[in-house]
Amino acid sequence: MVVNRVPLLAGNWKMNLDHLQAIAFVQKLAWTLKDAGHDVADAEVAVFPPFTDLRSVQTLVAADKLPIAYGAQDLSAHDSGAYTGEISGAFLAQLDCTYVIIGHSERRTLHGEDDEQVKAKTAAAVKHGIVPVICVGETAEDLAEQGPSAVPVAQLTTALEGLDASADILVAYEPVWAIGSGQAATPDQAEQVAAALRGVIASVLGEDAAARTRILYGGSVKSSNIAGFMREPNVDGALIGGASLDVAEFSSIVRFQKHVGV
Numbered sequence: 252m253v254v255n256r257v258p259l260l261a262g263n264w265k266m267n268l269d270h271l272q273a274i275a276f277v278q279k280l281a282w283t284l285k286d287a288g289h290d291v292a293d294a295e296v297a298v299f300p301p302f303t304d305l306r307s308v309q310t311l312v313a314a315d316k317l318p319i320a321y322g323a324q325d326l327s328a329h330d331s332g333a334y335t336g337e338i339s340g341a342f343l344a345q346l347d348c349t350y351v352i353i354g355h356s357e358r359r360t361l362h363g364e365d366d367e368q369v370k371a372k373t374a375a376a377v378k379h380g381i382v383p384v385i386c387v388g389e390t391a392e393d394l395a396e397q398g399p400s401a402v403p404v405a406q407l408t409t410a411l412e413g414l415d416a417s418a419d420i421l422v423a424y425e426p427v428w429a430i431g432s433g434q435a436a437t438p439d440q441a442e443q444v445a446a447a448l449r450g451v452i453a454s455v456l457g458e459d460a461a462a463r464t465r466i467l468y469g470g471s472v473k474s475s476n477i478a479g480f481m482r483e484p485n486v487d488g489a490l491i492g493g494a495s496l497d498v499a500e501f502s503s504i505v506r507f508q509k510h511v512g513v
């Protein structure tokens with residue numbers, strides 16, 4: 252089976268940029284990529300703004316037909332009802348979100364999300380036709396005690412339970428110790444875990460799903476280190492936090508082929 256996994260460079264803005272800043276950022280990003288001759292066949296670009304920006308980003312992307320995908324940073328496992336503060340997958344689908352991040356380590360650590368909630372949210376995203384970006388990763392303690400793969404493998408195994416083999420998903424391997432620390436994993440480390448995660452997809456959803464599913468690396472990705480990750484066979488892109496908030500830096504990451512001739 253020949254599958255072309257187009258690289259995805261995805262910017263997770265976290266709680267940064269309000270809706271006016273989001274409009275300016277997306278316009279500038281589109282201009283910068285166009286000026287640089289970016290070809291969408293080389294890499295897909297996505298941004299993950301705060302919820303309150305999504306309508307503005309939707310309007311801008313649709314009006315100017317920008318080649319920039321977007322998604323939300325979380326969703327509720329429920330469709331509607333008495334869930335104060337929650338956002339339904341149905342609402343995100345109405346805003347034409349392609350993607351939604353699920354189980355980011357900041358949700359797991361700061362908001363107590365566990366693997367069962369991540370599983371329920373993954374199912375909700377798929378139900379509403381939104382591609383879940385399932386985040387997994389080990390803490391420094393996990394790494395010391397169990398090695399790099401054990402926790403991400405367990406987290407993904409639970410998240411995928413009950414999904415149909417045809418489900419369209421993405422996986423982001425983000426070692427918690429690498430997020431925002433300036434200390435990225437090595438490409439070898441990322442590849443080792445990504446390969447293990449592809450094995451999980453194969454065993455739970457089948458070989459076709461494993462072959463087509465893109466696996467991203469996240470954690471202190473910059474223009475100066477993206478090339479190493481993109482050379483790895485099981486790493487299909489990156490989920491970028493801090494460096495995605497600077498148009499020039501993010502554009503440079505998106506155009507990773509220019510750095511290295513991958």
Ligand SMILES: O=C[C@H](O)COP(=O)(O)O
Nearest residue numbers: 263430431470471492493
């Ligand atoms: O979702 C993105 C990750 O948390 C990585 O963040 P970072 O690139 O700032 O380390």
